[in-house]
Each structure stands twice: as structure tokens, then as C-alpha cells.
Amino acid sequence: MHSWTQRLLAAATTAALLLAATCAAASALDAFHVPSVEAQAHVTKINQFRKQLNGNDKVTLTFNISAKLESLFTWNTKQVFVFVTAEYENSKNSLNQVSLWDRIIPDKDHANVQVEVKSKYPLIDQGTSLRGKKVQLVLHWHIMPNAGRMMRGKMPLSEFNLPDTYTS
Amino acid sequence: MGFIGDQVESIRSMQVRQVLSQIISLGMIVTSALIIWKGLMVATGSESPVVVVLSGSMEPGFKRGDILFLTMSNEPIRTGEIVVFNIDGREIPIVHRVIKVHERQESAEVDILTKGDNNFGDDRLLYAQGQLWLQKHHIMGRAVGYLPYVGWVTIVMTEKPIIKYLLIGALGLLVITSKE
Numbered sequence: 015m016h017s018w019t020q021r022l023l024a025a026a027t028t029a030a031l032l033l034a035a036t037c038a039a040a041s042a043l044d045a046f047h048v049p050s051v052e053a054q055a056h057v058t059k060i061n062q063f064r065k066q067l068n069g070n071d072k073v074t075l076t077f078n079i080s081a082k083l084e085s086l087f088t089w090n091t092k093q094v095f096v097f098v099t100a101e102y103e104n105s106k107n108s109l110n111q112v113s114l115w116d117r118i119i120p121d122k123d124h125a126n127v128q129v130e131v132k133s134k135y136p137l138i139d140q141g142t143s144l145r146g147k148k149v150q151l152v153l154h155w156h157i158m159p160n161a162g163r164m165m166r167g168k169m170p171l172s173e174f175n176l177p178d179t180y181t182s
Numbered sequence: 183m184g185f186i187g188d189q190v191e192s193i194r195s196m197q198v199r200q201v202l203s204q205i206i207s208l209g210m211i212v213t214s215a216l217i218i219w220k221g222l223m224v225a226t227g228s229e230s231p232v233v234v235v236l237s238g239s240m241e242p243g244f245k246r247g248d249i250l251f252l253t254m255s256n257e258p259i260r261t262g263e264i265v266v267f268n269i270d271g272r273e274i275p276i277v278h279r280v281i282k283v284h285e286r287q288e289s290a291e292v293d294i295l296t297k298g299d300n301n302f303g304d305d306r307l308l309y310a311q312g313q314l315w316l317q318k319h320h321i322m323g324r325a326v327g328y329l330p331y332v333g334w335v336t337i338v339m340t341e342k343p344i345i346k347y348l349l350i351g352a353l354g355l356l357v358i359t360s361k362e
Contacts, residue, residue: 019356037329093243095279095299099261106287111261113281118242118299135304140284140293154262156279158243161329166262 040090041162047088049167053081053153055098057174058130063144063181071144073137073176077114077151078130086157086167087122094119095156096127098171102150104143112137114151146178208357228254228323233266234333235277239298240264247334250277252323259283259294259318264325267296270310275322278305284315292318 016024059076066072079098086094097116103109114133119125137144154168222231231252235244244250252266259265259280266277281304282295293315297304306314339346 041327095243095262097262097281107284108287108290109283109285111283113261116281120242135281156262156264159328163327164264164325168262 037161040159044088044090044157044159044163044165049085051081051083051085051153051155051167051169053079053083053169053171055079055081055151055153055171057151057172060177060181061132063177065142065180066138069142071139071142073144074133075114075137076130076132079115079127079153081127081153083119083125083127083155084122086155087125090159090162092158092160093121094125095158097154097156099152099154100137100149101152102147104139104141104147106141106143110139144176145180147176148173149176204358208354211357226251226253226323228252230266230275230322233275233277234336236274236337237298239300240277240279241300243299244277244328245330247332247337248328248330249333250325251327251329253326254321254323258285258290259292259321259324265294265296266322266325267316267320268322269308269313269320272308272310276305276308277325294321 055077057075057077061074061076063071063073077098081096083094083096095116095118098114100112100114101110113135114137115131116134117127119127137149150173151171152168153171155166157165157167159165219231223229225231233250233252235246235248235250238246250264250266261280261283264277264279266275268275276296278296278298278301280294281297282293284293286292294317295304295306295315309316339349
């Protein structure tokens with residue numbers, strides 16, 4: 015005969031295994047989900063462009079974003095973290111990737127983003143390479159599941175040129 | 183006399199065998215746990231493949247008590263990834279999101295800035311004094327998998343050690359008293 019402890023152990027083991035299998039299956043299903051994101055973003059204004067006291071270029075800007083992110087959501091999606099980066103290359107760095115703005119999207123109903131925003135974080139260079147620099151705006155998303163694998167994706171949007179001189 | 187002596191001898195040898203087999207089964211449990219942990223370390227390349235979220239700085243994504251699975255590969259770190267990093271002079275590693283990356287031309291050395299999703303400002307206040315960036319060697323791993331609530335087990339056990347000892351005692355008793 016089986017004692018109650020053995021029964022309990024067997025039940026707990028089965029439960030844990032089933033949960034693990036469900037998580038694995040959910041992640042596997044998510045891997046086959048191909049989202050189709052439509053998005054645009056344009057810089058509408060350079061608010062301030064100057065050299066900081068520590069010698070680094072600093073830009074604050076305004077841009078509009080229009081992004082339809084509904085397709086990122088599946089039944090296993092807890093939230094989507096969406097953000098816009100400014101990306102450029104200069105003589106010092108092969109990649110500069112600076113977050114300008116981000117937002118947490120809790121569900122599908124909030125996944126149609128149409129906003130004009132000021133950069134939440136300023137674009138700060140490591141040095142003074144930003145005058146006249148061509149900078150790429152890129153939309154990124156990071157999908158957090160209820161349980162399982164986290165996924166990322168990105169989409170290059172528009173390019174903009176910074177002015178040749180600092181604003182006052 | 184001879185008959186009783188035989189009986190005592192047989193019982194004694196039975197018990198010795200049973201005790202031995204119990205010790206071995208206990209050893210199996212401990213070593214298989216160790217094998218799983220070390221195997222995960224090898225598979226993920228991270229010195230701590232599983233971490234428990236201890237603070238609310240990444241809410242609503244990660245809450246206290248959730249667990250994260252980490253990997254450590256040579257793939258470059260990019261903005262948006264959630265990394266676990268160590269700061270000199272701080273015991274507990276931090277789980278936050280990368281918001282800035284500057285990667286050098288030749289050396290591919292990298293400067294990283296992080297921020298908690300639920301925090302207002304970036305992490306420079308959490309870094310060591312005068313430290314502006316994280317480098318590669320600060321990073322313990324990047325989060326790739328997520329499981330809610332499971333980490334509460336370890337939080338409860340570290341904060342209420344008596345529960346830990348009770349649990350270990352009960353499990354040990356179970357192993358020792360169980361037959362077949």
C-alpha cells in the first residue's frame with residue numbers, strides 16, 4: 015500500500031511536471047507567433063542642443079510616434095515594454111544606442127500608440143560627435159510573458175539630422 | 183543459545199543494510215540536486231542560472247518572489263534587455279533594464295546604463311561612487327525566462343529560517359522513515 019506521504023509526493027511531482035510542460039508549450043507556441051507591427055516616428059523639434067559642462071553633447075527633442083502593436087499580444091503576454099532609441103555610429107563607438115522614450119503597455123486595448131512626446135531621457139553623446147550627425151530612430155519591444163520565454167524585436171523607423179551648430 | 187544469536191545477528195545486519203541504503207538514497211537526492219544546478223550553470227554559461235526578484239523596481243513586469251532564468255553568452259548586450267549585474271561593494275545583485283549602450287570601435291568594450299522600469303531615474307545612484315557605466319564584467323547574465331511566484335519559497339526560507347529547518351527536518355525524517 016502507498017502511504018499518504020508517497021501520495022502527496024506523487025501529486026506534487028505530477029503538478030510540477032505539468033506546470034513545467036505548460037510553460038514550455040506556451041513558450042513554444044509564442045515562438046511561432048509572427049507579429050506584424052506597423053509604426054512610424056518623426057522628430058518634430060530639436061528643443062535644446064548644447065555641450066554639457068562635462069564636455070558631452072546633449073540633445074532634448076520632441077517626436078511623434080504612431081505604432082500599432084496589437085499583434086505583439088498573445089494569450090501568454092503579460093505586458094509589452096516598448097521604447098524608442100536613437101542609434102548612430104561615431105569615431106569612438108561602433109554603436110551608440112540611447113533610449114529616448116519608453117512605455118509599458120499592459121494589454122491589447124492600449125496597444126495603439128499615437129503620441130507626440132518630449133524625449134523622456136536626453137540624447138547624451140560620449141564626446142562631441144553629434145553636430146551634423148545623422149541619427150536613426152528605432153522602435154524596440156520587449157514582450158514579457160505570464161510564464162516562459164521573454165522575446166524582443168525591433169524596427170528601424172526614420173532618420174534625422176542634428177543641426178551643425180548648438181542651439182543657445 | 184545459537185538460535186537466538188542467529189536471530190539477533192540477522193536483525194542487526196538487516197538494520198545495517200537499511201541504514202546504509204537510506205544514507206545512499208539521501209546522498210542521491212543531494213547529489214542529483216547538485217547535478218541539476220551545475221548542469222544548468224554549464225548549459226546557460228551563467229554562474230547563477232536562476233535568480234529570485236527581491237525588489238519591486240521592475241514592477242509591473244517582475245514582482246517580488248518571481249524567478250528569472252539567466253544566460254550568459256558572448257552575444258553583445260543591447261538596450262531593452264534585462265540584465266543582472268553586480269556592483270562593487272554591494273552584496274545583492276540587481277535586475278534592471280539596459281537603457282543605453284555605447285560599444286567601442288576596436289575593442290568592442292561596452293558601456294552600459296541601466297534603469298528599473300518602476301524607478302524614476304536611472305541607476306547611477308545605485309552604482310559605486312563615481313561610477314557612470316557598467317562594463318561587461320559587472321554583468322552576471324541576461325534574463326531570458328520568467329516564472330511567477332516560485333521564488334517566494336526561498337524568500338520565506340531566508341527571512342524565516344525556522345521554516346527552513348522545519349522543512350529540512352521533515353524531509354530528512356521522511357527519507358529516513360520511508361521503507362521501499
